[in-house]
Amino acid sequence: MKNFLSVDDVSSIPSLVDRALGYKADPFKQDTLGRHKTLGMLFLNPSMRTRISTQVAARNLGMEVVVFNIDKEGWKLEFADGAVMSEGTSEHVREAAAVMGQYFDILAIRTFPALKDREEDYSEQYISQFVKHAGIPVLSLESATLHPLQSLADIVTISECWKEKRKPKVVMSWAPHVRALPQAVPNSFAQWINAWDKADFVIAQPEGYELDEKFTRGAVVMHDQAKALEGADFVYVKNWSSYADYGQITCTDASWMITPERLRNTNRARIMHCLPVRRNVVIADAVLDSADSIVVQEAGNRVWAAQAVLGEILTAF
Amino acid sequence: MKNFLSVDDVSSIPSLVDRALGYKADPFKQDTLGRHKTLGMLFLNPSMRTRISTQVAARNLGMEVVVFNIDKEGWKLEFADGAVMSEGTSEHVREAAAVMGQYFDILAIRTFPALKDREEDYSEQYISQFVKHAGIPVLSLESATLHPLQSLADIVTISECWKEKRKPKVVMSWAPHVRALPQAVPNSFAQWINAWDKADFVIAQPEGYELDEKFTRGAVVMHDQAKALEGADFVYVKNWSSYADYGQITCTDASWMITPERLRNTNRARIMHCLPVRRNVVIADAVLDSADSIVVQEAGNRVWAAQAVLGEILTAF
Amino acid sequence: MKNFLSVDDVSSIPSLVDRALGYKADPFKQDTLGRHKTLGMLFLNPSMRTRISTQVAARNLGMEVVVFNIDKEGWKLEFADGAVMSEGTSEHVREAAAVMGQYFDILAIRTFPALKDREEDYSEQYISQFVKHAGIPVLSLESATLHPLQSLADIVTISECWKEKRKPKVVMSWAPHVRALPQAVPNSFAQWINAWDKADFVIAQPEGYELDEKFTRGAVVMHDQAKALEGADFVYVKNWSSYADYGQITCTDASWMITPERLRNTNRARIMHCLPVRRNVVIADAVLDSADSIVVQEAGNRVWAAQAVLGEILTAF
Numbered sequence: 001m002k003n004f005l006s007v008d009d010v011s012s013i014p015s016l017v018d019r020a021l022g023y024k025a026d027p028f029k030q031d032t033l034g035r036h037k038t039l040g041m042l043f044l045n046p047s048m049r050t051r052i053s054t055q056v057a058a059r060n061l062g063m064e065v066v067v068f069n070i071d072k073e074g075w076k077l078e079f080a081d082g083a084v085m086s087e088g089t090s091e092h093v094r095e096a097a098a099v100m101g102q103y104f105d106i107l108a109i110r111t112f113p114a115l116k117d118r119e120e121d122y123s124e125q126y127i128s129q130f131v132k133h134a135g136i137p138v139l140s141l142e143s144a145t146l147h148p149l150q151s152l153a154d155i156v157t158i159s160e161c162w163k164e165k166r167k168p169k170v171v172m173s174w175a176p177h178v179r180a181l182p183q184a185v186p187n188s189f190a191q192w193i194n195a196w197d198k199a200d201f202v203i204a205q206p207e208g209y210e211l212d213e214k215f216t217r218g219a220v221v222m223h224d225q226a227k228a229l230e231g232a233d234f235v236y237v238k239n240w241s242s243y244a245d246y247g248q249i250t251c252t253d254a255s256w257m258i259t260p261e262r263l264r265n266t267n268r269a270r271i272m273h274c275l276p277v278r279r280n281v282v283i284a285d286a287v288l289d290s291a292d293s294i295v296v297q298e299a300g301n302r303v304w305a306a307q308a309v310l311g312e313i314l315t316a317f
Numbered sequence: 318m319k320n321f322l323s324v325d326d327v328s329s330i331p332s333l334v335d336r337a338l339g340y341k342a343d344p345f346k347q348d349t350l351g352r353h354k355t356l357g358m359l360f361l362n363p364s365m366r367t368r369i370s371t372q373v374a375a376r377n378l379g380m381e382v383v384v385f386n387i388d389k390e391g392w393k394l395e396f397a398d399g400a401v402m403s404e405g406t407s408e409h410v411r412e413a414a415a416v417m418g419q420y421f422d423i424l425a426i427r428t429f430p431a432l433k434d435r436e437e438d439y440s441e442q443y444i445s446q447f448v449k450h451a452g453i454p455v456l457s458l459e460s461a462t463l464h465p466l467q468s469l470a471d472i473v474t475i476s477e478c479w480k481e482k483r484k485p486k487v488v489m490s491w492a493p494h495v496r497a498l499p500q501a502v503p504n505s506f507a508q509w510i511n512a513w514d515k516a517d518f519v520i521a522q523p524e525g526y527e528l529d530e531k532f533t534r535g536a537v538v539m540h541d542q543a544k545a546l547e548g549a550d551f552v553y554v555k556n557w558s559s560y561a562d563y564g565q566i567t568c569t570d571a572s573w574m575i576t577p578e579r580l581r582n583t584n585r586a587r588i589m590h591c592l593p594v595r596r597n598v599v600i601a602d603a604v605l606d607s608a609d610s611i612v613v614q615e616a617g618n619r620v621w622a623a624q625a626v627l628g629e630i631l632t633a634f
Numbered sequence: 635m636k637n638f639l640s641v642d643d644v645s646s647i648p649s650l651v652d653r654a655l656g657y658k659a660d661p662f663k664q665d666t667l668g669r670h671k672t673l674g675m676l677f678l679n680p681s682m683r684t685r686i687s688t689q690v691a692a693r694n695l696g697m698e699v700v701v702f703n704i705d706k707e708g709w710k711l712e713f714a715d716g717a718v719m720s721e722g723t724s725e726h727v728r729e730a731a732a733v734m735g736q737y738f739d740i741l742a743i744r745t746f747p748a749l750k751d752r753e754e755d756y757s758e759q760y761i762s763q764f765v766k767h768a769g770i771p772v773l774s775l776e777s778a779t780l781h782p783l784q785s786l787a788d789i790v791t792i793s794e795c796w797k798e799k800r801k802p803k804v805v806m807s808w809a810p811h812v813r814a815l816p817q818a819v820p821n822s823f824a825q826w827i828n829a830w831d832k833a834d835f836v837i838a839q840p841e842g843y844e845l846d847e848k849f850t851r852g853a854v855v856m857h858d859q860a861k862a863l864e865g866a867d868f869v870y871v872k873n874w875s876s877y878a879d880y881g882q883i884t885c886t887d888a889s890w891m892i893t894p895e896r897l898r899n900t901n902r903a904r905i906m907h908c909l910p911v912r913r914n915v916v917i918a919d920a921v922l923d924s925a926d927s928i929v930v931q932e933a934g935n936r937v938w939a940a941q942a943v944l945g946e947i948l949t950a951f
Contacts, residue, residue: 028353036662038690048391048413052383052420056355059381064693066686069390073703074682075910084914086812091910094922095929096682099909102934103686178403275416276392276408280401288411295412300419345670365708365730369700369737373672376698386707495720592733593709593725597718605728612729617736 001312003131004139005124006146006188007195013155020156020301020308027060027307033314034063040104041067041141044077044126045112049275050141050149053302054108060307061314066104070096079125093126097133106137106313113144113182115247121145122212137313145212147184150274151192153305157298158199158234161270167200168233169267173225174205175256175282177239180249185274186240187215194219204228206251211243225256232266237273237283259284263292270294318629320448321456322441323463323505324512330472337473337618337625344377344624350631351380357421358384358458361394361443362429366592367458367466370619371425377624378631383421387413396442410443414450423454423630430461430499432564438462439529454630462529464501467591468509470622474615475516475551478587484517485550486584490542491522492573492599494556497566502591503557504532511536521545523568528560542573549583554590554600576601580609587611635946637765638773639758640780640822641829647789654790654935654942661694661941667948668697674738675701675775678711678760679746683909684775684783687936688742694941695948700738704730713759727760731767740771740947747778747816749881755779756846771947779846781818784908785826787939791932792833792868795904801834802867803901807859808839809916810890811873814883819908820874821849828853838862840885845877859890866900871907871917893918897926904928 003009010016023029039058041051051067058065068074077096078089085092100107109130113121121144131138140148162168172189186203193201194217202220203211210221222228229235237258242248257280263269271293277283287293320326327333340346356375360368368384375382385391394413395406402409417424426447430438438461448455457465479485489506503520510518511534520533521542527533539545546552554575559565574597580586588610594600604610637643644650657663673692675685685701692699702708711730712723719726734741743764747755755778765772774782796802806823820837827835828851837850838859844850856862863869871892876882891914897903905927911917921927 031353036665038693040686043390046391048385048387048408049416051390052357052385052417055383056381056420059355064690066689068682068686070682072389072706073677073685074680078913082914082919085912086915090912091682092913094913095909095911095933098930099683099933100686102930103690103937275412277412278402278407279395279409279411280399281403285399296415296419299412299416303420348670360707363708365702365704365725366733368707369674369702369734372700373698373737376672389706592729594729595719595724596712596726596728597716598720602716613732613736616729616733620737 001309001316003137004148004309004313005127005131005143006148007151007192013196016152016308016312017156017159019311020152020304021160023060023307023311024304030311031060031062033311034058034061037105037314038064038066038103039106039108039310040100041065041108042100043069043110044071045110047110047141049299049302050110054141054306057303057306057310061310063310079129093129094133097130098135101135104136106139106310107134108139108141110141111143115180115182115241118246139309139313142184144182145184146188146191148188149302149305149309150185151188152309153298153301154189154236154272155192155196156301156305157272157294161294162233167198169202169231170199170234170236171202171204171228171232172236172238173228173258174209175237175239175258176252176254177278177282180241180247181239183211183240183243186238187211189236190219191215202228206253206256208242208244208250209240226262229262230265232269235263235266235269235271237271239282257282257284258287260286263287268292272298275299318626318633320454321465321626321630322444322448322460323465324468324509330513333469333625333629334473334476336628337469337621338477340377340624341621347628348377348379350628351375351378354422354631355381355383355420356423356425356627357417358382358425359417360386360427361388362427364427364458366616366619367427371458371623374620374623374627378627380627396446410446411450414447415452418452421453423456423627424451425456425458427458428460432497432499432558435563456626456630459501461499462501463505463508465505466619466622466626467502468505469626470615470618471506471553471589472509472513473618473622474589474611478611479550484515486519486548487516487551487553488519488521488545488549489553489555490545490575491526492554492556492575493569493571494595494599497558497564498556500528500557500560503555504528506553507536508532519545523570523573525559525561525567526557543579546579547582549586552580552583552586552588554588556599574599574601575604577603580604585609589615592616635943635950637771638782638943638947639761639765639777640782641785641826647830650786650942650946651790651793653945654786654938655794657694657941658938664945665694665696667945668692668695671739671948672698672700672737673740673742673944674734675699675742676734677703677744678705679744681744681775683933683936684744688775688940691937691940691944695944697944713763727763728767731764732769735769738770740773740944741768742773742775744775745777749814749816749875752880773943773947776818778816779818780822780825782822783936783939783943784819785822786943787932787935788823788870788906789826789830790935790939791906791928795928796867801832803836803865804833804868804870805836805838805862805866806870806872807862807892808843808890809871809873809892810886810888811912811916814875814881815873817845817874817877820872821845823870824853825849836862840887840890842876842878842884843874860896860899863896864899866903869897869900869903869905871905873916891916891918892921894920897921902926906932909933
C-alpha cells in the first residue's frame with residue numbers, strides 16, 4: 001500500500017480486516033516495525049477519535065508521532081495553482097507538502113469540505129495536492145468526501161459481531177441533525193461495504209438525500225425508514241447534508257430519529273454510528289444505552305484499523 | 318489505587334510522599350513500569366504546571382502520553398443525562414468517556430468550575446461522569462473543587478523542608494486577586510493537611526471567605542492575618558473567591574497582600590504558592606525573590622507527586 | 635555550547651556544519667545521546683518548520699519532547715520587572731522560566747517582535763529573561779531579532795550545494811510582501827555569513843531598508859537589485875520591514891519580486907528562502923518550480939541544523 005485515501009488503495013479488504021483483528025488480539029506484536037519512522041499528523045479541522053486512535057496505533061508500531069494543528073498552530077494554506085498570494089494565505093501547499101515530506105515518513109491529513117461548491121469538494125483538491133507534492137505516503141484522516149479509516153473500522157466491527165453463515169442485512173439510515181454535515185462517512189461506508197461484498201446493503205433516506213452514485217453503486221435506496229429497517233442485522237446511523245441540493249438541510253423530519261420503536265422490526269439489530277452523536281436528535285438515549293449499541297466497540301476498533309493501515313504502509317517501505 | 322480524585326483515594330499519605338521523594342532521588346528507577354500503557358490527558362481548560370509535570374512524570378515511568386485539548390482541538394461536551402442535544406454540545410460524556418476508555422489505560426482530566434452555581438460545581442459532575450463512563454482509572458488534573466496533585470506536591474515540599482521534631486505551624490492565607498478564582502486549591506490543601514495530621518493548621522482569611530467545612534474540618538480560622546501569621550513555619554498563600562456568596566469577590570483589601578512586613582513575626586516562614594502568582598498583587602516581589610520563597614521547588618515537586626500517583630495506579634493494574 | 639541564541643554561541647561554524655551533515659547521512663547515529671533528557675518547546679507564536687524539525691531532531695537523539703503553546707494552552711506572561719500584575723498578565727517570566735527549568739533539561743523558545751518599539755525588540759528581553767531565570771540551556775526557535783537555527787540550516791545548504799574552490803557570491807535580496815515582517819531572518823543570515831567568512835556577501839534592498847549594522851558589519855549594500863544579482867551563485871530572498879522607520883513598510887515596489895528575468899544575469903543562481911513564501915508576491919512560480927530552487931532542501935536541513943545544536947548542548951552536559 002502506498003497511500004490510503006479510499007478503498008481503492010486496498011488490495012484485499014479481508015486481509016486488512018484480519019490484520020486489524022490480529023493487532024487487537026496482540027497490540028504490540030510488531031512494536032518495532034515503525035522504529036525510526038515518523039508519522040506526521042496534520043489537522044485542518046477538529047478531530048477526536050481519529051486523532052487519538054491513530055496516535056495510539058502508530059505508537060503501538062513503534063513510530064514517532066508529530067501532531068500539527070495547522071489551522072491553530074500554523075497559518076492558512078493556499079491550494080490554488082498560480083495564485084498571487086497577496087491575501088489571507090501565507091503558504092502554498094506546494095511548499096508545505098514538500099517540506100512535510102522532508103520531515104516525515106508518512107503524512108496523515110484531516111481536511112473537511114466547505115459544503116459550498118460541490119465540484120470543488122468532490123475534486124478532493126486539498127488531499128490530492130498533498131499526495132502530489134509530499135513525495136511520501138499520505139494517509140487520509142477524513143477528506144472532503146471520504147473517511148476510509150472509519151469505514152475500515154466499521155467493517156472490522158461488523159466482522160467481529162457477525163458469526164452466521166448468511167450475509168447480514170446492513171441498513172445505513174439517514175437521521176436528523178441540526179447542522180449541515182459532510183457526506184464523507186456515508187459515501188465511504190457505501191463504497192467499502194460494496195467493495196467488501198459480504199452484506200446485503202440498503203440505504204434509508206428521505207427523498208433528495210441521494211449520495212453520489214459513484215460510491216453507492218446500485219445499492220437499494222428506500223425512502224420509508226421503517227420498511228427499510230425490517231429484518232436489519234446492523235443499522236448504521238448517520239446524518240448527511242444533501243448532495244443534490246449541495247450542502248443543504250432539506251429534511252428536518254424528527255421521525256427519522258432512531259428510537260426503540262423504529263427498531264422493533266429489525267433482527268435485534270446492532271446499532272452503529274461513527275460518533276460524535278447528538279443524543280435524542282440522531283439516536284434516542286434508550287437505543288444508545290441498550291446492549292444492542294456497539295458504537296463504543298466501533299470507536300475502539302479505530303485503533304486497530306489505523307494500525308492495520310500503518311502496518312501495511314510500513315511493510316511496503 | 319484505582320482513581321485519584323481526592324485524598325480519600327490515598328491509603329497512606331506518608332508512603333505516597335516517600336514514593337514521590339524516591340522518584341525525585343532517582344527519576345528513572347521504574348522507567349519500564351508503564352511500558353505499553355497510555356496516559357490520555359484531557360484538558361477542558363488551560364494548564365501549564367499540571368500539564369507539563371504530568372507528562373514528564375508519565376514518561377519517566379515509560380508510559381505513552383496523548384494530550385488532547387478538547388476545548389480547542391475537539392468540541393463541546395454534554396454532561397446532562399437525558400439532554401436533547403440540539404444546541405451547542407456535539408458529544409455526550411457517555412460516549413466521549415467510554416471511547417477514551419478504549420484508547421487509554423489511565424485518563425487524566427482537567428476541569429474548572431463555572432463559579433455560577435455552587436451545587437453544580439460541588440457536585441463535581443464533570444469528573445464524576447468521566448469516572449462513571451470511562452471504565453479505566455481517572456486522575457484529576459484539578460477538578461471543580463479539588464486539586465489533589467497540587468496538594469500532594471505541597472505535602473512533599475513541606476516534608477522536604479521541615480526537619481524538626483515538633484509539628485510545623487502551617488498558615489494558609491487568603492490574599493487579594495483581580496479575578497474570581499476557584500476554591501479547588503485551598504479546599505484540597507485543607508483536606509490533605511488535615512488528613513496528613515502532621516502540622517498545626519491555621520487559615521487566615523477575611524470574613525465571608527469561609528471554605529466548605531467538609532474540607533477544612535475544624536481548622537482554626539482567623540480574620541486577623543498578622544496575628545494568624547505569628548510564629549508560622551510555612552505560609553501557604555492563595556486567593557479564592559467566596560464560597561458563601563458563591564464565586565464573588567467580597568474583599569479587595571490590598572493589605573492582605575503578603576509582604577516582608579507581614580511576615581516579620583513568623584518563624585522565618587517558608588512561602589508557598591501553587592502558581593501562577595500575580596506579583597505585587599498576591600505576593601510582593603521582595604517575598605518571592607527572597608530565599609524564603611520555595612514556590613519553584615514546590616512547582617518542581619509536581620513531577621514527583623504525579624509520578625508517585627501514576628506509579629501507584631500502574632502498580633495496582 | 636551552553637545556550638544557542640546567536641552565532642556568538644558557536645565556537646566553530648564548520649564543525650557545527652559537519653555535525654549537521656553527519657546526522658543527515660546517519661540520523662540515528664547518536665540515538666541514545668539524549669536518553670532521559672527532556673526538551674521543552676515553548677511557543678509564544680505560530681511556527682511550522684521550526685516546530686516540527688526541532689521535534690524530529692530531538693527524537694533522533696533519543697530526547698523526550700514536550701510542546702507547550704503558551705499563547706493558546708496557557709496564559710499571558712509578564713516580562714517587566716517590578717510590575718504590579720493587576721491587568722492582563724497572569725504569570726511572571728521569573729516563575730514561568732524557573733519552573734520550566736525544573737521540568738526540562740533544555741528549553742527551546744519561540745518569540746516574536748511586536749515591531750512597535752525598536753529598543754524593546756532589540757533588547758531581546760523575552761528570550762533574555764528566560765535565559766536569566768530558567769537555569770538550564772536555552773535554545774532560540776527564533777527571537778525578536780535573530781533566527782540562528784534557520785541561519786545554520788542556510789549555511790549547511792550552501793555548503794552542500796557549493797563544490798567549487800572559489801568563494802560563492804551570495805546575494806541576500808529584499809523582496810515585496812503584504813505584511814510587515816521581522817528582521818530576524820535577514821539579521822541572522824547576515825551575522826552568520828559574515829562569521830562564516832566563506833562567501834562574497836552582497837545585500838540588495840531598497841533605500842531605507844538598511845539592517846542593523848551590528849549584524850551586517852560592512853557587507854556590500856546595493857539598491858539596484860538587477861546589478862546586485864549579476865554573477866550571483868546563491869540568491870537568498872527575504873522580505874523585512876524597515877529598521878530605520880521601525881516596523882514600517884516603506885517600499886511596495888513589485889518589481890523587486892524575484893522572477894526568471896531578474897535572475898537572467900546570475901550564475902544560474904540557486905534560490906533560497908526560509909519559507910513560508912507568498913508565491914507571485916515574493917518569488918514567482920516559475921522560479922520556485924524550477925530546478926534552481928533549493929527552498930525545500932533548505933527546509934529539510936532544518937532537522938540536521940537543530941540536531942547538530944541539540945547534539946552539542948547534550949555533549950556539553
